[in-house]
Amino acid sequence: MSRCLTDRAMTRVLAELGTAEERAHLAVCAACAARHRRREGEMAEIAHVLAATPEPRARTARAATPWIAVAATATAVAAGVWLSIETGTRVETPPVRDPRIARALADITTALFSVDGEPRGPVAALEPDAMHETGCEAAARVAGIYCADAAVGLDEGTGALDVGIGGPAAAGEDGRGEGA
Amino acid sequence: MDAHRGRLLRLCRLLLRDPEEAADVVQDVFTKAYDAQVQSRTPGDWAAWLTRVAVNACHDRRRAGWWRRFRFASDRIEDIPVAAVDPSPVDRALGEETRRRIWVAFRALPSRQREVFALRYIEDLSTAEVAAVLGLHPGSVKRHLFRAIRHLREALGGAP
Numbered sequence: 001m002s003r004c005l006t007d008r009a010m011t012r013v014l015a016e017l018g019t020a021e022e023r024a025h026l027a028v029c030a031a032c033a034a035r036h037r038r039r040e041g042e043m044a045e046i047a048h049v050l051a052a053t054p055e056p057r058a059r060t061a062r063a064a065t066p067w068i069a070v071a072a073t074a075t076a077v078a079a080g081v082w083l084s085i086e087t088g089t090r091v092e093t094p095p096v097r098d099p100r101i102a103r104a105l106a107d108i109t110t111a112l113f114s115v116d117g118e119p120r121g122p123v124a125a126l127e128p129d130a131m132h133e134t135g136c137e138a139a140a141r142v143a144g145i146y147c148a149d150a151a152v153g154l155d156e157g158t159g160a161l162d163v164g165i166g167g168p169a170a171a172g173e174d175g176r177g178e179g180a
Numbered sequence: 181m182d183a184h185r186g187r188l189l190r191l192c193r194l195l196l197r198d199p200e201e202a203a204d205v206v207q208d209v210f211t212k213a214y215d216a217q218v219q220s221r222t223p224g225d226w227a228a229w230l231t232r233v234a235v236n237a238c239h240d241r242r243r244a245g246w247w248r249r250f251r252f253a254s255d256r257i258e259d260i261p262v263a264a265v266d267p268s269p270v271d272r273a274l275g276e277e278t279r280r281r282i283w284v285a286f287r288a289l290p291s292r293q294r295e296v297f298a299l300r301y302i303e304d305l306s307t308a309e310v311a312a313v314l315g316l317h318p319g320s321v322k323r324h325l326f327r328a329i330r331h332l333r334e335a336l337g338g339a340p
Contacts, residue, residue, distance in 0.1 A: 011333070015326035016307055039333075046332055047301040049282045051190060055197070056280045 005032050014039055184227060185210075187303070188234045194298045195238040197287070205237045231303065232313045235295060242291060278336070285335030293328035296321055 005013070005022055012018045013026060013036065026032050096102045188209060192202035212233055216222065223229035286294065292314075299310045300321075307325075311318040 008330075011326060011329050014329055015322050017322045017326050042333065042336070043301055043329065046282050046286075046336075049279050050194060050286055050298070051302045053279055055193075055283050056276075 004029060005035075010035060010039060014043065184230050188230060191231070191298060191303060192234055192238055194286075194302065195235065195291075195295060196241060201241060202238075205234060205241060208237055209234045228309065228313060231299070231305075235299075235313055239291070239295075281336055282332070285332050288335070289328055289331055293324045293331070296324040297328040297332075300325055 005025060009018065009022050010032070013022055018026075026036055096105060185206065188206045189202060192205045193199055196202045196205065209230060213226075213230060216229075286297070289297065295314060296310055299305045299313060300307065305313065307318050307321050310316075311321045314321065316324075
């Protein structure tokens with residue numbers, strides 16, 4: 001065998017897996033024999049380090065622990081979400097049957113979630129006319145929802161909402177109520 | 181028996197990593213040796229017998245205690261190795277970084293390759309003896325050794 005041994009062949013010889021040809025080449029090629037001796041020296045160095053020097057403290061083992069915990073938690077959460085989607089176990093809110101409550105919810109939705117003065121989604125379909133009323137009208141209507149017999153009016157002096165108990169008849173002609 | 185104690189302790193430390201656990205294993209090995217002697221089951225070659233029992237005990241420990249070692253990995257100050265006061269010429273030539281890379285590469289080896297490498301190059305056993313200790317075919321020992329050498333050389337920046 002005239003060609004010098006590759007690195008892989010050299011490692012094979014070191015592990016006693018070399019062929020007879022490779023071993024014969026080592027016996028006649030000074031360059032390959034020198035490489036072989038150098039590798040044997042490296043193995044001896046490694047063996048010396050392992051046998052005679054203390055093992056350095058592992059620097060990454062502890063640092064990896066929190067990441068393992070975070071990864072495990074994230075995996076568990078993802079699995080839970082996937083499972084809930086797969087099994088269809090969603091939280092269903094029952095439909096609102098009482099029209100007064102539905103209107104109240106619509107007003108709240110309008111006030112809280114509208115970005116341009118218009119309600120969003122199914123709220124818009126509830127009562128189109130109600131969406132264009134003034135703030136005072138809406139307030140009066142909301143008060144009427146919670147107390148059907150309430151007389152609703154605005155105090156002219158303060159502009160504050162004045163709600164009287166006793167039904168529409170109890171309110172004065174000017175809408176101020178009994179106390180006005 | 182005392183002559184084998186240091187050798188087995190070094191071997192078990194290599195295979196187990198934890199010095200305390202290695203000392204426990206060596207203690208168990210000598211207990212088994214005592215039992216064998218009492219029961220007149222004296223092996224022909226004590227060195228080979230002790231090595232085989234120690235390697236098997238380390239194998240059992242690794243298999244049984246992986247979670248405990250992971251959970252309670254020691255950080256105590258007394259477990260941090262103290263640097264040698266007077267390093268040998270070889271140690272001085274090698275340098276700290278090279279030693280660290282050798283240890284990291286050795287720990288990254290699969291357990292079987294680690295066992296084969298330790299027995300072959302540190303315990304200076306022949307391939308046939310390693311095969312006898314580990315209960316493997318000599319061809320398997322050579323293949324494990326080939327892979328171990330390749331990985332270690334790669335880790336150290338040499339060509340595989």
